[in-house]
Amino acid sequence: DTGVSQDPRHKITKRGQNVTFRCDPISEHNRLYWYRQTLGQGPEFLTYFQNEAQLEKSRLLSDRFSAERPKGSFSTLEIQRTEQGDSAMYLCASSPDNGGNTIYFGEGSWLTVV
Amino acid sequence: AQSVTQLGSHVSVSEGALVLLRCNYSSSVPPYLFWYVQYPNQGLQLLLKYTTGATLVKGINGFEAEFKKSETSFHLTKPSAHMSDAAEYFCAVSEGDDKIIFGKGTRLHILP
Numbered sequence: 001d002t003g004v005s006q007d008p009r010h011k012i013t014k015r016g017q018n019v020t021f022r023c024d025p026i027s028e029h030n031r032l033y034w035y036r037q038t039l040g041q042g043p044e045f046l047t048y049f050q051n052e053a054q055l056e057k058s059r060l061l062s063d064r065f066s067a068e069r070p071k072g073s074f075s076t077l078e079i080q081r082t083e084q085g086d087s088a089m090y091l092c093a094s095s096p097d098n099g100g101n102t103i104y105f106g107e108g109s110w111l112t113v114v
Numbered sequence: 115a116q117s118v119t120q121l122g123s124h125v126s127v128s129e130g131a132l133v134l135l136r137c138n139y140s141s142s143v144p145p146y147l148f149w150y151v152q153y154p155n156q157g158l159q160l161l162l163k164y165t166t167g168a169t170l171v172k173g174i175n176g177f178e179a180e181f182k183k184s185e186t187s188f189h190l191t192k193p194s195a196h197m198s199d200a201a202e203y204f205c206a207v208s209e210g211d212d213k214i215i216f217g218k219g220t221r222l223h224i225l226p
Contacts, residue, residue, distance in 0.1 A: 004157075033213065040123070042204050042216040043158070056213060091157060100146040100165035103214055105157035 002026075004106035006092050012112045013082055020078045021109045025094030032075050033103060034067055035091040036060065043091055049075060050097075082113045116141045116207045118217035126223040133177075133192040135220050137205030140186065147188040148206040148214065149179055158204060164188065175199070200224045 005024040013019050025032050030051050035043035046065070047057045051072035061067075064082075069075040079086055089110050095103040121136040139145055146165050150158040162173025169181040175198075179190045188205060202221050208214040 035216075040219075042120075042218045045213055045215060048213050093158075097211070100163070100208070102148075102160050102163060105150075105159070107157045 004092055004094055004104055006090075006106040006109045008109060009107060010110045010112075012114060015084060015113055016081055018078065018080045019082060019111060020076055021090050021092075021111075023075045023077070023092030023094075023106060025074070025092070026104055028096070029094035029104075030072075030097055031095040031101075031103070032069055033093040033095075034075070034077050035093065037089045037091055037108070038087075046077075046090075079111070082111075084113045087111055087113045116145065116209050116212070116215050118205050118207050118215060120203075120205050120217035120220050122220055123218065124221045124223065126225055127195045128225045129197055130194050133190070133195045133199065133222065135190040135203050135205075135222065137179075137188045137190065137217060138186050139188060139205070139207045141207055141209055143209050146208045146210075146214075147179075147181060148208075149173065149177070149188075149190050150204045150206060150216075152202045152204065152219075154201075161190070161203075195222075195224050197224050197226070 007022045033048040034046040037043045049069040064080045067077045089108040091108045093103040093105045095101045117140045119138045148163045149161040152158045164181045172178045204219045205217045
């Protein structure tokens with residue numbers, strides 16, 4: 001069990017550019033979550049998947065954000081036309097299902113928009 | 115919708131003293147409750163969780179929490195603080211099969 005893996009760990013991009021983050025969950029975990037965390041705040045829910053189905057998207061997820069989990073395994077989070085307000089840590093987590101199961105977090109991907 | 119309130123964004127205790135971090139939740143159904151810890155530049159690690167059964171839950175590193183339905187609380191305690199406990203702590207709640215929602219966090223400072 002290698003844990004949840006996120007790539008890249010750090011990304012610096014210019015405003016207006018597109019960025020993509022990848023998350024590889026723990027194998028056989030059906031649930032995959034994306035959260036965003038800014039300094040001094042708790043993780044804010046963005047979206048989650050049950051296998052390849054996207055079950056819910058937060059209103060924080062503007063139309064510039066898109067997440068996919070095409071084969072029910074790894075997931076990508078793309079941010080188009082980045083803005084300085086997008087600077088944050090993007091956390092991915094996975095769990096077997098919910099119903100009280102622990103969700104396991106990756107180390108996060110830091111995004112800095114300059 | 116479920117929500118979490120953590121009282122005190124910063125808490126300072128002396129090494130060896132009692133640690134108490136407060137968490138209140140709102141949920142329309144019996145909740146699942148969690149405490150996670152985050153060290154600098156790292157992801158979150160589960161300390162403990164309450165699902166069903168015994169309301170006093172023991173976790174890693176000597177932490178425990180008690181689910182009090184009447185008070186809608188799930189406070190985190192540790193009898194004796196260590197320097198290594200300095201970190202950010204997050205309380206979280208989920209309803210049934212739904213997503214997990216986190217509080218804003220409490221940063222714990224340990225004074226020598």
